[in-house]
Amino acid sequence: MTGQLTDRGPAVFAVTLVLIVSATCFMILRLISKWGVTRKATADDYCTIMGWVFAVALSVSIMIGTSVGLGAPDSEIKPEWVTPLKRSVYAFTVFYNPAIMATKTTILILYWRIAEVPRFFRYASLVTMAIVLIAGVVLTFLSIFQCRPVDAAFSMVAGTCIDIVRLHLSSTPIGVLTNLTILLLPLPILTSLRMEFRQKLILVATFIVGGFITIVNVVRIVYLQEALKEELLIDLWGSITATSLLRRLGYVLGYQ
Template sequence: MDMDKPIFPAPQGYVVDLANPQRSGLAANFWFGVVGMAVSAAFMGIRIFTKTALARNFSADDGVLIVSWAFSVAIQTVILYQYGRGFLGIHIWELTGHDVNTALNLISVASILYCPFLACAKFSLLFFYLKLSHLRWFRLCVYANMFLVVGYNIALVFPLIFTCTPFMKTFDVTITEGTCINRTPLYMATAVLNMLTDVALLVLPIPMIVSLQMPKVQKAGLICIFGVGSATCVTSAVRLGLLFPMLKTIDQTWAIVTPGIWILIEANLVIITGCLPTMRLFFRHVAPHLIGESSIRSRSRKAGGTAYGNNSVHNQTELNTINTKRTRTYDRMEEDSISVGSDEQVEAGWQGDANSDRAIVSSPEMGKIRKTETTIIKSEMIARNQKEGESWKPKF
């Protein structure tokens, strides 16, 4: 077999031109890939900055999402590299044997990387769900989803790696001896299971959101944030519909163009939707007016800004009780955590109005809560009357 020439026959009447083959999808894939990776990287950077510098609460869900983002970049780099080298978007009968071998191997690598990519993204969301509630049934559902995600991804990755016997037949089209399993059911199972778990992750937090003790506007906003995540269900469904015809044709290097675009879209959209829950916290610090809120400092000024007259001067003093240390104010955002309503016995969580000066916040030690209260003493100096003989009297 001469690997320097096409190894797949062209259709009758097709004129093969190795120097100038037909191309398809080059611009579209690069556009969706490069722009998508730039946007997802920006969202990822905002999330990291928010959780480390503003909230100072970098947790497991953040670390797992960073790993997922790294897999996303690796998958898209593999795909775009093939378009740049002229392996994809070209009919398979206009590729040499070496090019076909490289293209099919890189497609297999991207398929293998796709499983841990989606698994890490789902785990990031599931770790976030564990913060929502301490209800036993809810946490059991979260752990069950974790077990399901790990189980089916392991069950899919190993067959994708060990597809053929002997092993090297998987990566070398020149080896004709041996047998290989049909990869079509594996790819279909990957798309179906990911779509089903996406739906489960979308539905799971809805009962918790409905029972939250917060204004209806904020509750609707949370539902919208989780609802945006349903876009990944749409991309999975579209990819599933396009995947089956691609796997049935021998001309896979050409047929992968449209499914590849949706793979790029989904790879970036998963990261973007995973970063959305932290965006509100970010904008509360840098641009609170964009989300209809005032900054922490402006709320503090409003709390003590009621004037009694033109000659009055307001002072805010800090109340220090006996045996307490003087506290200092730091320009730091609190974590935008969520807790359930009164129907749940929580060990630690946030309760009360988010804009109030009194709250019960979670303690780093399990099973404990820390109550913080800010007390402001307002005093005013009333100017003496200029008329002689009239003494100063406090005004209440």
Template sequence: MTATLADRGPQVSAVAGLFFALSTIGVILRCYCRAVVVGAFGLDDWFAVIAWISFTFFCSFAITGVHYGTGRHVADIPLEDIPVVFKWWWACEPVYVLSNMALKLSISIFLLRLAVTQASRIIIYVIIGVVEAYSAFYFLLSVLQCRPSSYFWTRYAGGTGTCVNPKITIDATYAYSAISCVADWGLGLMPILLIWHIQMDMRTKMSVAAILSVGAMYVPPEPTVPYPLNPQTTNPLPAPRPQQSSASPSSRTSPTSKISSTSPPTSPSGPPSKLASASPPPRPRPCAHSSRAAT
């Protein structure tokens, strides 16, 4: 199928593939240096591997979702593929959160090795404590937002169940994005504070700080709603397209209007970046979809 202007699926696949390749190279080099060259494979290295494994699942689910319509407007996806799209969409959420949790732990444990002052250690502990606690909450919310969980995608195939108010999930996602952004910048700039009092010339300090703070170059994407959507509406799909023919309204309906007449009285409760666009997170990614994953 030829990609249309509204089809962002190829972009999703390209971004997922690019950062999967970069993270894979980074993890391989890190494991080789730590296990072979240094001979000290630490806890932070294990968490880096766990983050990479979770990120691998995330990229696989995202690219599979593109095959069924992720990245396209819901109105342009065949009716029979809509439940499948939302199934892969839902699968991306928990593995992304797990990847983010493991990544933050890996970075924090590494920085704790460098921290020599009590203030620096307290800052790191506070950052990681807040991030991990809220990540655990968001993980449970993403998995249990619908009862049963399968109702997240079976609602479009006549399934029965209930979901939490979508506004709760939207607000939680914005909060998760904000927390992750602050944590990323805090952990990324922390090396500057850690080496500031080390006995070395300023040029060397700046070089070391730049290398250790390379993670601060990553700016997490903010969650966006690509298509207008009122969270209080009961139908997550766009309104029926106006008919330009003279045929009777009862004799012709658009695919979207068919879904509108049969969809359950609950709107999807995914992150805002996904609502009504069938696009996965490269969330929160939060530092959704993270360019530093497992490196």
């Protein structure tokens, strides 16, 4: 049974704004606390700033998109919104992977900089970092050049585009594995620290809570699969661009 589709744009705008403001506050506090003590900038600080810049660009493109129909049912999207909506969707599709790549790289650089750790820990951090960087760069370029010609992705120009859903589905396992690696790598070191059991338990639990990101990735796979099924029911041989993905996800999320 299909329920009535509602405009989720205001909710998307509010959640995005709250998250990016929170992230900005945490980043500023991190830099103040670190630079105020050590008075020295390191590579992970620059990666943090870079990830924040991409995250802000990603968030702004989403919030702009909500003003031109992002999150709204197809029937409520005005004809004059189509082009700016495509530009918004294209923008956050492009900025998404660099934001994730920079964030993960920041954590892995921090792991590598820890001096008194087993050699395996440092090598594993470097290998994971290489995988994150390679996957991030490849996915970013695929997102930028998702259509031929390129401007077909964000304008009314006709062109041939790659299937965005299949691209995200194929890259999700890499994201899940790198997330799990980042979470699990420091656990042996944390459990060996000399501290009270309660403090050690709280510290380990804090890292495990980060597993929420992995759960989100798994949930995203389910929604992407549903979007793919719905698109194939409409056009068996069609490809899914960023804009058509948006329409299909709007349908799936409104399904009761």
